Amino acid sequence: MDCLCKATAEDVRVYAAITTGLVGEVAKRHRCSMLGTAALGRVMTGALLMAANLKNKECLTIKVQGDGPLGKIVADASADGAVRGYIAHPEVELPLTNGKLSVGQGVGRGFISVTRFTGLKEPVTGTCEIFSGEIAEDLTRYLFQSEQTPSGVGLGVLVGKNGEVESAGGFIVQPMPGASEETLSCLENTIATIRPVSAMAKDGFSAWEIASEVLSGFSDIHILSETELAFRCQCSRNRTEEILETLRKEDLERLIEDGQAEVCCDFCGEKYHFTKEELLAIRARIGG
Ligand SMILES: [Zn+2]
Structure with missing residues (x-):
C-alpha cells in the first residue's frame, strides 16, 4: 500500500513514502517510457513529501521546467495524500548512463519552482535553478536556497524491463531548528551511506521502515502519523465547463461550428465530451 510516514528522533524529523502503486498508475495513464516514468515518479513523490508538512486542505505544486527532451513536469500534491502529475513528453527514452536511467539529461537545465496554496493568502512560489535534473538533488538545493531549510532528500523509482514500476518511494530528512553539530554530522553520514530508496522499496520496505533506516543513528524514534497515498485528479465535468466559459467568444463559436468539443485533462x-446543444447552453449562460 502507498503510504507516507512522519517520524521524529531527537532533533530530527523525517518524512518517508512508498509510492509504487500511484507512480505505476500515472505512468500507465500517460503512457510513459521508462525514463518518463522515473522522472515523473520522482517529481510526484517529492511533491507528496513536501506537502506532508502542510495543513489538511492545503496543497502544493512542483514545476520542473528544463530544456531537456522530457519537457515540463508538474506534480500537485496535498497534505491528505493525494497527488497528480503531468509530463510534456512522456514517451521520450534516452540511452542509459552508467546503467541508470538518464533522468538528469532528460530534464536538462532550467528552473524548478514550488508553489504552496494555503487557501488563506495568495499562493507563495519559490524558484531555483535546476542543478542536476535528477530531482532529489534539485529539491535539496531548492529547500536550502529558497526556504533556508537544510535537508537530505532521497527519491527513487525502479522500472522493470517491460516498463512496469517495480518500486518507488522517497524521504526528506531535516534537522529541527537549533539541532546540534552532532546531529548534523550524523545526518550527513546517513545521507552519504544510505541505500538507494528504490532498492529499499524493492526489498519490500514500508514507509516506516525507510524512515527508521534514515533515523538509524538516532535514538528516541517516534512515529507521528501514517497517511495513505493515492493518485487523484481534481478535474471534473463542472470544472471543465467553467474553463469553456472562459474561452474567447470566437473560440467558443468555432467549437459550436464543429458541432462538438472534447476536452482532455492533461x-x-x-x-470530457460536450455536444453542440451543451456548447450553445454555455454560450447562452455567458451571454454570447
Ligand atoms: Zn484530470
Whole structure:
C-alpha cells in the first residue's frame, strides 16, 4: 500500500513514502517510457513529501521546467495524500548512463519552482535553478536556497524491463531548528551511506521502515502519523465547463461550428465530451 510516514528522533524529523502503486498508475495513464516514468515518479513523490508538512486542505505544486527532451513536469500534491502529475513528453527514452536511467539529461537545465496554496493568502512560489535534473538533488538545493531549510532528500523509482514500476518511494530528512553539530554530522553520514530508496522499496520496505533506516543513528524514534497515498485528479465535468466559459467568444463559436468539443485533462487523461446543444447552453449562460 502507498503510504507516507512522519517520524521524529531527537532533533530530527523525517518524512518517508512508498509510492509504487500511484507512480505505476500515472505512468500507465500517460503512457510513459521508462525514463518518463522515473522522472515523473520522482517529481510526484517529492511533491507528496513536501506537502506532508502542510495543513489538511492545503496543497502544493512542483514545476520542473528544463530544456531537456522530457519537457515540463508538474506534480500537485496535498497534505491528505493525494497527488497528480503531468509530463510534456512522456514517451521520450534516452540511452542509459552508467546503467541508470538518464533522468538528469532528460530534464536538462532550467528552473524548478514550488508553489504552496494555503487557501488563506495568495499562493507563495519559490524558484531555483535546476542543478542536476535528477530531482532529489534539485529539491535539496531548492529547500536550502529558497526556504533556508537544510535537508537530505532521497527519491527513487525502479522500472522493470517491460516498463512496469517495480518500486518507488522517497524521504526528506531535516534537522529541527537549533539541532546540534552532532546531529548534523550524523545526518550527513546517513545521507552519504544510505541505500538507494528504490532498492529499499524493492526489498519490500514500508514507509516506516525507510524512515527508521534514515533515523538509524538516532535514538528516541517516534512515529507521528501514517497517511495513505493515492493518485487523484481534481478535474471534473463542472470544472471543465467553467474553463469553456472562459474561452474567447470566437473560440467558443468555432467549437459550436464543429458541432462538438472534447476536452482532455492533461493530468489524468480523462476526456470530457460536450455536444453542440451543451456548447450553445454555455454560450447562452455567458451571454454570447
Ligand atoms: Zn484530470
